[in-house]
Amino acid sequence: MFIQTEPTPNPNALKFLPGRDVAVGGSREFLSIDQATASPLAEALFELEDVTGVFFGGDHISVTRAEHGRDWSALKPEILSVIMDHFVSGAPLMRDAAETADHAADDSEIVAEIKALLDSRIRPAVAQDGGDILFDAFDEATGVLSLRMRGACAGCPSSAMTLKAGVEQMMRHYVPEVTSVEQVI
Template sequence: MFIETETTPNPATLKFLPGQQVMPSGTRDFASPEEADVSPLAQALFDTGEVTGVFFGSDFVSVTAAPGVDWSALKPQVVAILLDHFVSQAPLFTGGDASGIAVPAEDENMGDDPADAEIVAQIKDLIETRVRPAVAGDGGDIRYRGFRDGVVYLTMQGACSGCPSSTATLKHGIEGLLKHYVPEVSEVRAA
């Protein structure tokens, strides 16, 4: 088995591609060792003591290093942990259930106005078809959180969370796209 590594726009995060499916559906973001209790793989990565974030995508794992950590020393450890996990075909989550799978984005919203249902459907479709694939390419994900008074609320995850360019991505990239296709959108904000 060979694990490819890609850089991301976030210098603290690397994207690891094991050449096979990681998550059967959805994504999962672990921002702390406590959150990683449901996943032996995420826990093993945090146990290095040099990892501050783990993100599972459909076919990749993004790992965020603590400030000041040298990737040249951490990368071989991460690759070894990933190889052990995928070669042994260990379960991604404990208990064999879906306890670790992220809640679908539509269940995380902030209470959209039913009168905005058509606008929200357009926004979600654009996020799903145009934005999420691009963000996944950078080792992250984006979650729809709500639409109120012309403002779309989104949450960045994985390599995109805490990335120096995430604000620019939200404001210049995603906001421009949504405003172009959905005139009712006036602004995009991080939630």
């Protein structure tokens, strides 16, 4: 098994591409060892010193390290070993395959339009950088759209610029009801 790695715009996150599907049913993020118990792979990665975040995308795994932790040259081989051992073992990605239900039927027309634009144009671009962006809320009275950054994008120094210069402009162009975009932390 050959696992490629790619840098992300976040210097504390690295993207690992195992050459196979990772999170088929939707992306997942783990920010602590307690959350990671839902996944054997995430739990094994959190057992490594200096791992502070794990994100599963459709075809990749993004790992975030502690800001002042070990250098990638020391941490990367350990991460590669854990990922390889997991996929070679044939263990499932998640211990409980239950997924949360999507309440798309409850969405207003504007929210459905926002989510469609996120899924078709924005999320694929963000995934290339090892992260994800999720709809959180839309206030129809003020036009404020709240989004949640995950994976490598969550702590990235350029995420605020991505939201304002890229996502907000695109949203305002295609969905004029959106007046501004804010990041939910």
